[in-house]
Amino acid sequence: MLLILENALLYPCPKYPAGDWEASYLPHEDVFFASADGTRLHGWYIEHPTPQAVVLYLHGNGDHVAFLGPYLKLLRDELRLSLFAFDYRGWGRSEGRPAEAGIMADGRAAHDWLMNRAGQSAAQIVLFGRSLGGGVAVDLAAERGARGIVLQNTFTTIPDVAARLFPWVPVRLLMTNRYDSLSKIGQYEGPAFFSHGTDDTLVPYELGRRLYDATPGPKEFFVIVGGGHNSPEPPDYYVELDRWLKSLP
Numbered sequence: 001m002l003l004i005l006e007n008a009l010l011y012p013c014p015k016y017p018a019g020d021w022e023a024s025y026l027p028h029e030d031v032f033f034a035s036a037d038g039t040r041l042h043g044w045y046i047e048h049p050t051p052q053a054v055v056l057y058l059h060g061n062g063d064h065v066a067f068l069g070p071y072l073k074l075l076r077d078e079l080r081l082s083l084f085a086f087d088y089r090g091w092g093r094s095e096g097r098p099a100e101a102g103i104m105a106d107g108r109a110a111h112d113w114l115m116n117r118a119g120q121s122a123a124q125i126v127l128f129g130r131s132l133g134g135g136v137a138v139d140l141a142a143e144r145g146a147r148g149i150v151l152q153n154t155f156t157t158i159p160d161v162a163a164r165l166f167p168w169v170p171v172r173l174l175m176t177n178r179y180d181s182l183s184k185i186g187q188y189e190g191p192a193f194f195s196h197g198t199d200d201t202l203v204p205y206e207l208g209r210r211l212y213d214a215t216p217g218p219k220e221f222f223v224i225v226g227g228g229h230n231s232p233e234p235p236d237y238y239v240e241l242d243r244w245l246k247s248l249p
Contacts, residue, residue: 006175006176006177007098007099007177010061010098010132010158010177011061011090011098012061012062013061013090013091013098014062014063014064014067014091014092015064015090015091015092015093016064016066016092016093018066018067019064019065019066019067019092020066020067020069021066021093023044023066023069025069025073026046026069026072026073026076027046027047028044028045028046028072029044029045029046029047030042030044031043031044031045031084031086031113033086033109033110033113034109035089035096035102035105035106035109036105036108036109037102037105039089039094039095039096039102039106040094040095040096041086041087041088041089041094041095041106041109041110042065042086042087042092042093042094043065043084043085043086043087043110043113044065044072044083044084044085044086045082045083045084045114045117046072046073046076046082046083046084046085047082048076048080048081048082050080051080051081051082052079052080052081052245052246053079053080053081053082053126053147053148053245053248054081054082054083054114054118054120054124054125054126055075055081055082055083055084055125055126055127055128055150056083056084056107056110056111056114056125056126056127056128056137056140057072057075057083057084057085057128057133058107058127058128058129058130058133058134058136058137059085059087059130059132059133060130060131060132060133060153061131061132062230063091063130064087064091064092065085065086065087065092066092068085072085074238078238078242079238079241079242079245081126081245082118083128084110084113084114084117084118086106086110088102088103088106088107088136089102089103089106094106099177100176100177100178100179103136104136104139106136107136107137107139107140108140108143108144111125111140111144122144122145122146123145123146123147124147125146125147126146126147126148126149126150126245126248127140127141127146127148127149127150128149128150128152129149129150129151129152129154130151130152130153130154131152131153131154131155131202131203131229132154132179133154134151134152134153134154134155134181135154135155135158135179135181137149137150137151137154138151138154138181138184138185138188138211139179139181139184141185141187141188141190142184142185142186142187142188143187145188145190146188146190147190147191147248147249148190148191148192148193148244148245148248149188149190149191149192149193150192150193150241151192151193151194151195151208151211152194152195152196152233153195153196153197153200153202153203153208153229154181154194154196154203154207154208154211155179155181155203155207155208155211156180156181156182156207156210156211156214157178157179157180157181157182158175158177158178158179159171159172159175159178160172160182160207161202161203161204161207162175164204164207165202181211182210182211182214185211185214185215185216186214186215186216188215188216188217189216189217190217190218191217191218191219191244191247191248192212192215192217192218192219192220193219193220193222193241193244194208194211194212194215194219194220194221194222195221195222195223195224195233195237196208196209196221196223196224196227197224197226197227197228197229197231198223198224198225198226198227199226199227199228199231200227200228200229201228201229202228202229203229208221209221220240220244222237222240222241224237
């Protein structure tokens with residue numbers, strides 16, 4: 001039964017109209033663009049007048065852009081970032097049905113759009129992935145490179161996560177969704193900034209540390225003591241992230 005429901009459990013896909021789609025407090029450009037197979041996707045481009053970095057934001061499986069407005073505003077204002085946040089196929093106002101290959105293709109299409117819009121190369125863009133979005137960020141970084149990657153509460157592989165949640169099921173053998181960041185991260189040698197909560201019961205802290213340990217380039221790990229999977233980051237996280245961003249070449 002768990003395997004039959006694999007996609008439903010992994011891809012809850014909150015959709016329009018839930019959320020604040022106006023976000024009047026956050027000036028943004030509504031963007032519609034196409035993935036490689038023609039699937040119509042949607043996102044928000046949020047521009048800072050003097051950004052210290054241009055960021056592709058890759059959200060977790062329980063979010064869409066209209067839930068993220070306050071957080072995106074914080075990132076823009078406190079860290080001086082220009083951001084492109086978009087929804088994978090099946091989320092928010094994006095069309096289609098989710099699957100790993102399609103979501104990875106959506107990440108590449110969003111990356112292409114941002115490079116064109118901001119006039120930046122892959123080597124100039126920071127990839128920022130949370131939870132499921134960390135798997136997309138690692139895939140992009142391994143294939144295309146990045147100025148840096150920021151990974152929040154992410155994993156080695158999705159079967160590793162499922163094995164912790166359902167230890168009586170041979171999920172490593174049977175799951176079709178893999179998101180094998182552990183095998184990909186070695187292809188990325190640029191800077192990386194990790195964070196993870198020690199009390200994360202969905203993606204265990206140990207999986208974040210294993211991915212960090214496998215990362216070959218310059219890296220930092222910010223420990224959120226007592227933090228759960230969806231706990232807000234403490235103020236000193238943003239101080240350290242801002243310092244790290246300023247250190248990027």
